[in-house]
Amino acid sequence: MKLKMLPTKYIRAIYLHRTNMVTQATHKPSISAILLDATTFLENNQAEQALALLNNAIALSPQSARLHAKKGFTLAGLKRFEEALICYNQALELDSHDTETHFKRANALKMLKQYPLAISGYQQVIQLDNKHAKAWFNLGVVYQLSQQLDLAVKSYKKAISINHNYPEAHNNLGNLLKNLNYLDEAIACYKLAIAQKPMAETCYNLANVYTQLQAPEAAERAYRQAITLRADYADAYNNLAVLYLSLNRQQDAIAACQRALQVRPDHAGAHNNLGNMYKQLHRNAEAWQHYQLAIKHDANFADAYNNGGLLLQAQFRANEAISYFSRAIALKPDHAEAYYNRSNQFRDQRDLTRALDDIKRAVTLAPHDINYISTLLYTKMQACEWESIETTFNHVNQLILQGGAAGPFVLIATPAGAAIQQQCACNYAQKKLPVVAPLTNAHTQYQHARIRLGYFSADLHNHATTYLMAELFEKHDKSKFELYAFSFGPSVEDEMRKRVRSAFDHFYDVRDHTEAQIAQLALALEIDIAIDLKGYTKEARPGIFAYRPAPVQVNYLGYPGTMGTPHLHYIIADPVLIPEQARQHYTEKVAYMPNSYQVNDRHRKIADTYDTRADHGLPENTFVYCCFNNNYKITPDAFDVWMQILTQVKNSVLWLFEANLAATHNLSNTAKKYGISSDRIIYAPKKPLAEHLARYRHADLVLDTFHYNAHTTTSDALWVGAPVLTCLGKTFAGSVAASLLTAHGVPELITQSVKSYQETAIDLALSTQKLAKIRNKIINNRDSHPLFDTTLYTKHLEALYIQMYKRHQNHLAPDHLVINS
Structure with a gap:
């Protein structure tokens, strides 16, 4: 009779009795009795006693295959697989047809990661017993570990054909099919396994597939079932948290992550994910704490370093961010996202050479992203x-x-x-x-004494957008409009921040708020018209407007194109930017300003300098073509035309803004290919605004870029009196200079083709009187034309706002709006 769970004193008595009998070789017990006693020891977690008993028995009966096999099994239980393997080999020398010993020997080889030998071992088992389901199953495991996936599939299927009620085989086959991207087949396997034997691991695997298929309700049910089966299943809680986060259920996500950490405080993945959640909520101190805990519990956790780098990047801690991204890459050299993030940081620091190296590496690693x-x-x-x-x-x-x-x-x-x-x-x-439920709708109406305008921006400081808009904020009719600023950019008290802060009735610094919180704040303040000044530019927060915090929402100034979403009802433009036939390319309705869409500030100061061309590296008595656009706007087709112009106008130079050293190097090298010497391409470093404006006095003709025109820079040049030559494009961004020149009354500087652009640039360089006449006209028009008439501009914009507001109050859907000059 098999003994189980005997009291310790009886087990000890058996041990002494059997050992003494074996040692003294008196009344020698049977091998079956020894094996039975060894099993009893093992079932009572006393493997060392079992091992001692077997060693003594083998000393008396060295030819017993069963004793050697039992010793091998005992050693395997102690994870002493190499010693176990020796025992199994000895047993098989004595009995080469023992199927179970062959099976256990193959298992030991599998645990020693000697996969080719393990495969051979399982195949020997199958030769002895073709119906050995466990051998087929383990053979599938080893094939899978050896990346012989087709053979693994066949082995699992064979195991299932022998024993259909084999949940572990169904589960493993499901895992393999999932990895091969046969997701529907994987789901079928998992469901069979769960029907036969509900196991937490299988429910977890099923949930992961549902998550991959973007079936969140089914995924949540499966994760919940896994947790019901195993209350301390930290991985299931962690993945459930990630699922909740994808559904924008942030509080549920945090709760699930916290539960994962309650049951397993050292779960690095959960710490990392919780850090990501807190980062999204702008709870940066808590996010940082959890990234550090993730790294503490897993020093090789590349993702935690990468995410920590992103947090540092968001806090403008550039060098530390680079250090974290670099550590992620060192730990995981194929970490495409870390290369991408480090590239962005290098680009922000104007180190374009290293930025290019990193982004090229990211594309190599993820060529379809x-x-x-x-x-x-x-x-x-x-x-x-x-x-x-x-x-x-x-x-x-x-x-x-x-x-x-x-x-x-x-x-x-x-x-x-x-x-x-x-x-x-x-x-x-x-x-x-x-994707969220809107906070307002077509029926949301407020009854205020003044229309409440909410301006949303990250640029309410010393920034090109605010340089244009400051006077508009000051000139808004406060008897009709109440102004609210929502600033999610850096918290700086520079000149423009102080100026615009005083222009608003209410100024909210929301940089540490989530998009949902900002939207909720705007809703609580009952904003009538929400105006997005960022669009899809850097540091934009377009998700705010997905919540529809205001009944009317407007895309204005910051982004020169459509937002591609119904969340924004209007785009402020003018007839040059969006002619009637182009409206089809905008999801917004067009609210037309009668002159140019762009506002300007007449208080922009031009430095009173007495510098010379030589002070800027420019030769005297030379025609100076100029383009102070950011270098990314310079495209090969525009540069080709510029080189043709310089070739034709011998006594001329091209004066460009120096955005970064890589661009300077590449532009100069490209010019040499046209036969243009490097001393004819001159670069202007960044300067304070007043000094930057003053140096336009040394430019004879500003050459515009083609696809993304000079926007603020066109206004800058015209404000100083420098002529700007443009070629009318077919997009919003490619037509802005034409819009500004039209509003300023100098349409002769707008060309309709690249050929005309080139000819005009050459002609004006050779016709000094014609160019002088245009320059005088530009200067004289400053006070007589609408481009710099901020008071008139403000009245027109307010008229559009009033039309938008009245349409909504009258339950009319947004439509194209026109203001006559």
């Missing part, structure tokens, strides 16, 4: 590295047409037309913006 590929395009544009740039551009376009969600701003400075720009914006809005 549209985010990486579009960022490669943008980085090449910033560095003016044009080798194979057309191929990259075409690749991005192709991915967008296939539904890819690239950041829409990337396309603005490219030859992409308005239709593809709209497609890009729509893809991005659909896939990246939160």
Whole structure:
């Protein structure tokens, strides 16, 4: 009779009795009795006593295969697999047909990761017993570990054909099919396994597949079932948290992560995920704490270093961010996202050479990721590295047409037309913006004494947008409008911040708020019209408007294109920017300003300097062509025309803004290929605004870029009196200079073709009287034309706001609006 769970004193008595009998060789017990006693010891967690008993028995009966096999099994239980293997080999020398010993020997080889020998071992078992389901199952495991996946599938299926009620085999086959991306088949396997034997691990695996298939309700049920079966299943809680986060159920996500850490405080993945959640909530101190705990519990956790780097990057701690990204890459050299993030940081620091190296590496590692590929395009544009740039551009376009969600701003400075720009914006809005219930709707109406305007921006400080808008904020009619600022940019008290703060009735610093919290604040304040000044530009928060915090929402000034989403009802434009036939490429209704869409500030100061051209590295008595646009706006087609112009106008130079050293190097090298010496390409470093404006006095003619015009820089030049030559484009961004020149009364500087642009640039350089006449006209028009008439502009914009407001109050849907001059 088999003994089980005997009291310790009886087990001890058996041990002494049997050992003495074996040692003294008197009344020698049977091998079966020894094996039975050894089993009793093992069942009572006394493997060492079992081992001593077996060693003594083997000393008396060295030819017993059963004793050697039992010793091997006992050693395997102690994880002494190499010693176990010796015992199994000795047993098989004595009895080569013992199927179970062959099976256990193969198991030991599997545990020693000697996979080829383990495979051979299981095959020997199957030769002896073709119906050995466990051997087929373990053979499948080893094939899977050896990446022989087709053979693994066949082995699992064979095990199941022998024993259909084999939940472990169904589960493992499901895992394998999941990894092979046969997700429906994997689900069927998991369901069979659960029906036969509900196991927490199988429910967890099923939930992971449902998550991959974006079936959140089914995934949640499966995770919950796994947790019911195993209350301390930290991995299930952790993945459930990630699922909740994807559903924008942030509090549920945090609770699930916290539960994972309650049952397993050293769960590095849960700490990392909780850090991500707190980061989204702008609870940065808590996020940082959990990233550090993740690293503490797993010093090789590359993702935790990467996410910590992102937090540091958001806090403008550039060098520390680079250090964290670099550590992530050192730990995981194929970490594409870490290369991507480090590239962005290098680009922000204007180190375009290293930025390009990193983003190229990210694309190599993830060649189908549209985010990486579009960022490669943008980085090449910033560095003016044009080798194979057309191929990259075409690749991005192709991915967008296939539904890819690239950041829409990337396309603005490219030859992409308005239709593809709209497609890009729509893809991005659909896939990246939160899907939430709107806070307001067509029936939400407020009754205020004044219309409440909410301006949302990250740029309410010394920034190009605020340089344009400051006077508008000051000139708004406060008897009709109540102004609210929602600032989610850096908290700085510079000159422009102080100025615009005093212009608003209410100024809210919401940089540490989530998009949902900002939207809720705007709702509580009963904002009538919410105005997005960022669009898809850097530090934008477009998700705010997905919540629809105001009944009327407007895309204005900051982003020169459509937002591609119904959340924004209007876009402020003018007839030059969006002619009637182009409206189809905008999801917003167009609210037309009668002159230019762009506001200007007449208080912009021009430094009273007495510098000379030589002070800027410019030769005297030379015609100075100028372009102070950011370098990424300079495209190969525009630069080609500029080089043709310099070739034709011998006594001329090209004065460019120096955005970064890589662009400077690449532009100068490209010019040499046209035979233009490096001393004819001169670069202007960044300067304070007043000094920057003053140096326009030394420019004879400003040459505009093609696809993304000079916007603020056109106004800057005209404010100083410098002529700007443009070629009318077919997109919003490519038509802004024409809009500004029209409003300023100098349409002769607007050309309709590249050929005309080039001819005009040459003609004006050779016709000094004609150019002087245009320059005088520009200066004289400052006080007589609408471009710099901020008071008139404000009245027109307010008239549009009133029309928007009245349409909504009258239960009319948004429609195109026109204000007559």
